[in-house]
Amino acid sequence: MxxxxxxxxxxxxxxxxDAEAFAFVVETFERVRKLYRFRRVEMPVFEKTEVFSRAIGETTDVVSKEMYSFEDRGGDSLTLRPEFTAGIARAYLSNGWQQHAPLKVATHGPLFRYERPQKGRxxxxxxIDAEIIGAVEPQADVELLAMADQLLKELGIANERGGVTLHLNTLGDGDSREAWRAALVEHFRAVKHELSEDSQERLEKNPLRILDSKDRRDQRFVADAPKIDQFLSDDARAFFDAVTSGLDAAGVKWTRAESLVRGLDYYRHTAFExxxxxxxxxxxxxxxxxxxxxxxxxDGLMESLGGAPTPAVGWAAGxxxxxxxVGDRIEPNADVIVVVENDDLIDHAIAAIAKIRAGGHSAELMxxxxxxxxxxxxxxxxxxxxxxxxxxDGTEHVRFKADDKATASLEKLLG
RNA sequence: GCGAUCGUAGCUCAGUUGGUUAGAGCGCCGGUUUGUGGUACCGGAGGUCGGGGGUUCGAGACCCCUCGAUCGCCCCA
Incomplete structure (x- = not known):
């Protein structure tokens, strides 16, 4: 050992x-993404560290303690991608993909985060990941969510009766979000010493996260905390209304989750899980x-990477x-198994299985x-x-175990 | 990063209060049986009991460290 x-x-x-289930998820995603006309992109697995630190935010847990960063032989600080969005944004800016805007892209692949392993982590x-870049309209959010909804249905995870629900919130535009954040800090600071230790720390770094704390001590104060709706600008409210009415039109069921926030700094307006x-x-x-x-x-991400203000919306799923x-998927059986019951006939069997495979049937040699x-x-x-x-009786004997029709077609194939 | 549980053959597990050469089922390999078939029987290979150290006359069982998994917290997909 x-x-x-x-x-x-x-x-x-x-x-x-497990591998079959994994492949089923990816294949289903590829199929659905084409239905919605998302274009396939491939990104490098590593980037300059600043791509992530600037895009995601220095104070987030992902950047401050979960990245696999290292210095390469040229002395540059590089990082194994902990998520897709920052790299896609960087590619969009450095390749001039603005010319394709609004651009719908999809990708999938490995990500790396230094976290304590756990079930599902x-x-x-x-x-799998989908993004729409360069679209200000709420219709983009609707289309993106409709694709996610259909994907989960086609995977058999969600159905008309439920199983999985879209939890939806708005964080408002930049100004709304800042005003809300300030009000939350004020609200929680008044009761700071009654909050959990974690939340006392979050108060300074990431006050929005207190809202979805699982600690009872915090939850007492979450109920009457200021709501984002009080701080929403008219535009931000109109935007959210357009998203929700679009989802209703598309037949996507959703529920409002007022305390849903996301851990990364770049989110504005629509947030969902x-x-x-x-x-x-x-x-x-x-x-x-x-x-x-x-x-x-x-909407704020491109600017943090030095690009022009560019609206965008996206999601990822593990x-x-x-x-x-989706559960265990069984590996499919071979169409045909060729059995060699006498080793003298091995070459005959090899010739036969070559014909069977060339004929488009999966085959295994026993x-x-x-x-x-x-x-x-x-x-x-x-x-x-x-x-x-x-x-x-001293002569070659070929037997078939199959129904008559299959036997006939195999005999024909083998000549 | 914090807390808890766990770690014995390829797999699923058993191993009594620490006591002689560490077991079973399945799987694998071989033999016999059967011979248009997923049969039955017999035999075999495979484990330094996650790794290291300690306590003891003696440790798979107890203690410490370490690695890993699982379950929470945290975070997130």
């Missing part, structure tokens, strides 16, 4: 039904990592979490172990069709 290397903490080797994890319903099977499977898809509008919810047990192994493996090569 001490001699063989172990996998890095928080990384995983995915195999079998890994140090290398994978997300898809969360399994309380007590549902999905909620049980996920444990405390309950958000399966989250995102929002980030593939591992989605895979847990030619190891005790010859007498190979047929049983093929039956056990669960193939629809079996072709067995054996010697009978």
């Amino acid at each position: 001490s001699k063989t290397p172990q996998a890095i903490r928080g990384t995983q080797d995915i195999f079998g039904p 890994y140090r290398q994890f994978h997300q 898809f969360i399994p319903d309380e007590g549902s099977e999905a909620a049980g499977k996920l444990g405390s990592q309950s958000t399966i898809l989250g995102g929002g509008r980030y 593939i591992e979490r989605l895979a847990m919810l 030619a190891t172990g005790s010859p007498r047990k190979r047929f049983d192994k093929a039956v056990k493996a669960g193939a629809d069709k079996i072709v067995a090569f054996d010697m009978r």
Whole structure:
């Protein structure tokens, strides 16, 4: 044990039904993203550290204590991407993708965050991601959310009766958000010493987060805390109303979550999370990592990277979490298994399986172990069709286990 | 980063208050049986009991450290 290397903490080797579930999530995402005409993009896995620190915010937990940062041989500080949005924004600016605005893009791949591993939480994890860049209209938010909603339905995680619900909030525009934030600080500062230790710290760094604290001591003061609605400008309110009426028109069910905030600094206006319903099977499977898809509008992000003000909205979802919810997917059986019951006929079998595969059928060769047990192994493996090569009375004997029609077509294929 | 539980063959687990050569089922390999079939029986390989140190005449069982997993907190997807 001490001699063989172990996998890095928080990384995983995915195999079998888990790998099938993972692939199912990605394939479904690819299909749905095309339905909504999102274009595929690929991003580097690492960027200059400043891409993330400037975009996400120095004080956020992600930047301040969860990034895999290192100096390369040229002395530059680089970071393994902890999320997609910052890198996509950087690509948008450095490649002049403004010419394609409004631009709908989608991607998926590994992300890295130095966190304590837990169920549904890994140090290398994978997300699917969708963004609409350069669209000020609330219709962009609606389209993006409609895609998320359809994806979850096609994965079988959500259905018409529920299972997963869209929790929706608005953080208002920059000014609304700042005014709300100031009011919250004032509200909570008055009772600072009655708050949890965590929240006393959050008061200075990230007061919005106090709102979704799970600590009872905090929740007493959350109920009568100032609401964002009191600080919303007319424009911000009109924007949110347009989003909600658009969602209703699109048939996307949602619920208002006044205390939903997001952890990253760049969010404005729409913020949302898809969360399994309380007590549902999905909620049980996920444990405390309950958000399966989250995102929002980030109209301020491009400026933080030195670009022109550019409205944008996007979401990401954890593939591992989605895979847990779709359940084990069985690996498909081979269409045909070719059994070699006499080793003298191995080349005949190889010739046959080559023809079968060239004909577009998946096929497995069963030619190891005790010859007498190979047929049983093929039956056990669960193939629809079996072709067995054996010697009978000194001559080659080919047997088919399949219905008449399949046998006929196999015989034709093998000539 | 904090707290709790756990870690025995490829997999699922058993191993009594610490006491002789560490077990079972499944899987794998081989043999016999059956012979249009997922049968039955027999045999075999495979473990320095996550790793390191300690207590003891003696440790898989107790103590310490370490690594990892799981469950909360935190954070987030």
